[in-house]
Amino acid sequence: MTSNINLKINGARYAFSVRDDETLLELLRTRVGLTGVKKACDAIGECGACTVLVGGRAIYSCLYPALRADGAEIVTIEGLAVDGGLNPIQESFLKLGAIQCGFCTPGMILSTQALLEENPEASVQDIHDALSGNLCRCTGYEKIIEAIMMAKQTYAKPVSRRG
Amino acid sequence: MSVLESIYERDRLEVVGHRVPRLDGIEKVTGTAQYTTDIELPKMLYGQTLKSPYPHAVIKSIDISQAQSLPGVICVITGGDIPNNNRVMGITVSDQSILSADRVRFVGDEIAAVAAIDEKTAEKAVSLIRVEYQPLPAVFSADRAMTKDAFLVHDFAKSNVGSSKQVVAQDVEEGFSEADVIVEDTFLTSPIEHAPMETEAVVSSYDGSNLKVWSTTQVPYWDRVVLSRMLGIPQHRVRVITPHVGGGFGGRDLFTLLYICAALAWRVGGSRPVKMVRTREEEFTCSTNRHSMQIRIKLGAKKEGLLTAMQGKAIIDAGAFVGWAEALGQAQGHLFASRYKCENIKWEHYTVYTNNTPGGPMRGFGNGELSFALESMMDQLARELLIDPIKLRRMNIVKQGYVTPIGWNLKGCHLDECVDRVAEYFRAKRIELQQTNANSRFKRGIGFACGSHWCGWRPGYNARIWRTGYAKPEELYAANPSSPYVFVGENGKVQWRAGFDSELYDADPSSCILNISDDGTATVHIGEVDMGQGLYTTIAMIVSEETGIKLEDINVVGGDTNSGAFGIGTFASRSTYIAGNAALKAAKKAKEILFDLASDMLNAPTDQLKAADGKIFLRSYPERSVFIADVALRAYATRRGGGIMVSSFHDPDSVLPDSNGKGSIAEAYLFFAQGVEVEVDIETGIVRVLEVVSCHDVGKVINPIEAEGQVQGSVHQGIGHALTEEVIRQKGRIQNPNFLNYVIPPSVQMPKVKIMFVEKSETSGPLGAKGIGEPAMVGIAPAIANAIYDAVGIRMKTLPMGPEKVLAELQNTGSHEKL
Ligand code: FES
Ligand code: FES
Numbered sequence: 001m002t003s004n005i006n007l008k009i010n011g012a013r014y015a016f017s018v019r020d021d022e023t024l025l026e027l028l029r030t031r032v033g034l035t036g037v038k039k040a041c042d043a044i045g046e047c048g049a050c051t052v053l054v055g056g057r058a059i060y061s062c063l064y065p066a067l068r069a070d071g072a073e074i075v076t077i078e079g080l081a082v083d084g085g086l087n088p089i090q091e092s093f094l095k096l097g098a099i100q101c102g103f104c105t106p107g108m109i110l111s112t113q114a115l116l117e118e119n120p121e122a123s124v125q126d127i128h129d130a131l132s133g134n135l136c137r138c139t140g141y142e143k144i145i146e147a148i149m150m151a152k153q154t155y156a157k158p159v160s161r162r163g
Numbered sequence: 164m165s166v167l168e169s170i171y172e173r174d175r176l177e178v179v180g181h182r183v184p185r186l187d188g189i190e191k192v193t194g195t196a197q198y199t200t201d202i203e204l205p206k207m208l209y210g211q212t213l214k215s216p217y218p219h220a221v222i223k224s225i226d227i228s229q230a231q232s233l234p235g236v237i238c239v240i241t242g243g244d245i246p247n248n249n250r251v252m253g254i255t256v257s258d259q260s261i262l263s264a265d266r267v268r269f270v271g272d273e274i275a276a277v278a279a280i281d282e283k284t285a286e287k288a289v290s291l292i293r294v295e296y297q298p299l300p301a302v303f304s305a306d307r308a309m310t311k312d313a314f315l316v317h318d319f320a321k322s323n324v325g326s327s328k329q330v331v332a333q334d335v336e337e338g339f340s341e342a343d344v345i346v347e348d349t350f351l352t353s354p355i356e357h358a359p360m361e362t363e364a365v366v367s368s369y370d371g372s373n374l375k376v377w378s379t380t381q382v383p384y385w386d387r388v389v390l391s392r393m394l395g396i397p398q399h400r401v402r403v404i405t406p407h408v409g410g411g412f413g414g415r416d417l418f419t420l421l422y423i424c425a426a427l428a429w430r431v432g433g434s435r436p437v438k439m440v441r442t443r444e445e446e447f448t449c450s451t452n453r454h455s456m457q458i459r460i461k462l463g464a465k466k467e468g469l470l471t472a473m474q475g476k477a478i479i480d481a482g483a484f485v486g487w488a489e490a491l492g493q494a495q496g497h498l499f500a501s502r503y504k505c506e507n508i509k510w511e512h513y514t515v516y517t518n519n520t521p522g523g524p525m526r527g528f529g530n531g532e533l534s535f536a537l538e539s540m541m542d543q544l545a546r547e548l549l550i551d552p553i554k555l556r557r558m559n560i561v562k563q564g565y566v567t568p569i570g571w572n573l574k575g576c577h578l579d580e581c582v583d584r585v586a587e588y589f590r591a592k593r594i595e596l597q598q599t600n601a602n603s604r605f606k607r608g609i610g611f612a613c614g615s616h617w618c619g620w621r622p623g624y625n626a627r628i629w630r631t632g633y634a635k636p637e638e639l640y641a642a643n644p645s646s647p648y649v650f651v652g653e654n655g656k657v658q659w660r661a662g663f664d665s666e667l668y669d670a671d672p673s674s675c676i677l678n679i680s681d682d683g684t685a686t687v688h689i690g691e692v693d694m695g696q697g698l699y700t701t702i703a704m705i706v707s708e709e710t711g712i713k714l715e716d717i718n719v720v721g722g723d724t725n726s727g728a729f730g731i732g733t734f735a736s737r738s739t740y741i742a743g744n745a746a747l748k749a750a751k752k753a754k755e756i757l758f759d760l761a762s763d764m765l766n767a768p769t770d771q772l773k774a775a776d777g778k779i780f781l782r783s784y785p786e787r788s789v790f791i792a793d794v795a796l797r798a799y800a801t802r803r804g805g806g807i808m809v810s811s812f813h814d815p816d817s818v819l820p821d822s823n824g825k826g827s828i829a830e831a832y833l834f835f836a837q838g839v840e841v842e843v844d845i846e847t848g849i850v851r852v853l854e855v856v857s858c859h860d861v862g863k864v865i866n867p868i869e870a871e872g873q874v875q876g877s878v879h880q881g882i883g884h885a886l887t888e889e890v891i892r893q894k895g896r897i898q899n900p901n902f903l904n905y906v907i908p909p910s911v912q913m914p915k916v917k918i919m920f921v922e923k924s925e926t927s928g929p930l931g932a933k934g935i936g937e938p939a940m941v942g943i944a945p946a947i948a949n950a951i952y953d954a955v956g957i958r959m960k961t962l963p964m965g966p967e968k969v970l971a972e973l974q975n976t977g978s979h980e981k982l
Contacts, residue, residue: 035197040362042444044903046903076194086192094185097697099185100696101361101407103410106194109192136910137358137412140916
């Protein structure tokens with residue numbers, strides 16, 4: 001069975017005919033070519049590398065039927081940069097060295113984006129909670145948490161708030 | 164130092180030592196970084212393998228006909244289709260084939276491979292391959308495998324002990340007879356999984372004469388050798404490329420999938436790329452896990468604390484193939500003899516075949532396991548002697564200038580300072596804890612560990628195996644009579660050809676090719692791979708520091724064998740130190756050319772010039788300057804020029820171990836001390852790590868961001884090894900090949916890590932640097948074990964130290980009281 005859906009991905013409009021069992025991960029990676037959406041477990045919700053934003057919420061795209069995204073606005077890591085510059089989270093990850101191999105990075109940044117958009121005052125505990133579904137094997141998390149705390153300052157100030 | 168020199172010295176390090184964000188960071192935060200997993204090419208095929216469901220069985224027949232006739236299947240191969248299937252994988256023993264043809268030895272052993280137009284078709288085809296197995300008795304523990312009546316995993320071996328060797332110095336028995344106190348115990352460690360976030364991925368194509376491979380490897384040049392031997396294609400026709408890599412941690416050192424995929428592509432031909440990506444489950448079950456080991460340690464000391472004898476024995480479960488296990492046992496012997504000053508040493512190591520997943524190297528290469536046992540025993544010894552554990556270590560540790568009984572020449576060693584700084588950090592806390600623990604359910608304790616590690620490693624591969632896959636000419640001749648490496652002599656004996664006679668590959672080399680373009684930007688080729696640790700940024704910083712070319716004007720290209728910059732690979736904490744030295748040498752040569760031209764332009768002798776920030780200027784009068792871009796243009800656009808293309812090769816001044824296994828295997832060594840504070844819940848047995856302090860003698864830190872990152876990541880993996888991670892096997896079958904049941908510590912369980920660097924410049928290092936890839940993982944498990952003892956008085960001897968084990972041990976001891 002296939003169905004027709006309309007999506008907005010990183011600001012651009014798309015129409016697809018999707019299989020019932022097609023995941024958003026599959027659609028984004030193989031049909032739209034957004035390979036910044038990663039997969040680090042067997043697409044069973046254990047790694048968070050596939051995290052994308054659907055309507056501003058961070059979801060595991062590997063468990064999310066593409067069909068369900070009909071009409072939604074989707075943001076992947078490729079769509080996060082603003083006006084050719086980096087988003088504040090991207091910038092702080094870069095500056096503080098919260099990246100090593102970078103494979104977990106897109107998911108980490110998008111989970112953070114969803115958190116800070118919803119709660120610009122997020123505490124360290126909130127950050128741990130928000131990242132509990134995102135695995136990193138390289139960094140030991142410390143610099144990631146630091147980077148998020150740094151990015152948070154930008155989100156807390158409405159003037160410079162973006163995104 | 165003259166006044167002038169000190170002025171020159173003043174602003175010496177413009178780049179090195181600064182917190183530089185990694186150069187590939189923008190690609191990584193914007194999602195444009197391309198990993199092997201992301202490669203999609205026209206007319207691409209997808210590969211899959213058939214794996215053994217049995218831990219041990221004879222393959223009686225393989226029928227691929229049904230699979231072959233499935234629409235969409237382009238190619239099916241078995242071991243018989245690979246020209247040199249049997250003799251290309253071994254490090255010290257050739258016991259592993261690319262695809263197993265007549266026998267399988269572990270669950271997940273790969274038998275056949277399929278290339279098809281999509282993944283589903285490939286999977287379907289695999290399910291259509293019919294294999295007739297005859298199950299054989301299997302053995303799953305090293306202990307059991309070593310018994311006389313155990314069924315043999317390999318017929319060629321007389322027992323399941325793949326190798327047994329010793330490292331001996333002086334007389335250990337005499338040492339024990341001089342001791343006032345002797346302690347002895349046995350420790351067990353579990354297999355763990357490297358678990359890099361990107362699973363193994365390979366893309367390969369063959370156009371009839373050139374083989375191309377993109378992959379997540381950490382040793383591209385090594386793989387080129389293996390591929391060349393495997394398919395009989397000369398090295399200049401084999402290109403191995405490593406794009407961005409999603410981690411490795413040692414797991415890409417025995418990379419079966421890479422060879423399988425290349426063999427498939429070679430069979431498919433026609434430049435049709437074949438892509439293979441492991442599932443997470445396959446990553447656990449088909450590729451290597453960290454070895455599990457049993458280590459027995461016996462220490463003897465005088466009552467004042469000086470060690471008189473050290474004896475150790477490791478039994479390493481190699482799994483189905485030896486792989487790196489024998490080298491690892493030897494490496495442990497080196498580590499065992501090079502931490503504490505003791506002349507009487509005996510180390511034995513046994514590599515044992517079982518029908519478990521093959522073991523492979525992982526961060527620390529046996530040092531984590533050795534340290535767990537040895538540092539726990541040092542703590543135990545301290546308790547017996549009633550000496551403070553730090554004091555006991557301080558009294559016995561190796562010092563600068565010492566030559567260890569195994570031959571390590573410790574030219575730069577600041578272990579004493581590492582131990583002192585960690586001790587100092589926890590001094591007040593230790594006193595405080597003695598009061599707070601009494602009536603609480605949560606008992607806190609502090610534990611320590613210290614040690615040494617290498618920075619590069621000169622192990623000495625058999626050069627004939629390296630080149631041909633065979634150690635004996637008769638065997639090579641039997642397999643391939645037309646091999647150019649052997650001939651039949653007049654006496655009818657098969658011999659190696661004249662000139663092909665070197666016994667050992669005696670080198671630990673890296674090289675660099677540096678080109679400065681006519682706009683003053685530089686391309687730096689190295690052989691090693693940035694696995695995520697930030698190597699390319701480090702190399703760029705070294706080149707920038709030396710040549711004055713701005714960081715953003717330097718492009719470091721690693722891991723592409725077509726560049727010609729040979730490097731033996733990214734492992735053994737060697738890349739910054741050895742590839743960094745190669746890069747520095749090349750940078751010096753390039754700078755000479757630049758200065759030569761600039762000296763004309765500035766009308767000043769070269770020894771009065773300095774380069775920084777994209778310019779060359781007079782040291783005494785920096786306003787008089789020229790842009791490097793303008794100097795570089797002259798190198799290309801004028802008759803006097805000659806271009807700026809230089810190359811370099813660096814092989815450290817290390818020593819191949821002799822027939823007794825002794826030698827200074829590295830030119831520089833790393834030293835560390837770590838301390839940990841834990842809290843043990845005596846009701847649940849849960850151990851929480853509250854704080855870690857990690858102090859490292861690393862030489863000059865090139866990029867503090869990346870050096871800290873290596874420590875933090877290593878500590879995280881060390882906590883996993885210590886407390887939560889374990890590949891659970893039942894009759895050789897892995898029970899938890901996923902992140903739900905294999906528990907990598909989540910962010911919330913990560914304690915604060917206090918990092919300290921003892922930055923004493925290493926004279927042999929590039930701009931004073933050594934390395935930092937591995938050691939911070941090494942001391943965590945023993946420090947935690949010692950902290951648990953400090954908190955609740957139980958000696959944990961098995962990793963991981965999960966709550967059930969802690970609880971059981973607490974109940975065994977029958978006392979929750981702190982000793
Ligand atoms: S791919 Fe692992 S959670 Fe989606
Ligand atoms: S940076 Fe490698 S997994 Fe997070």
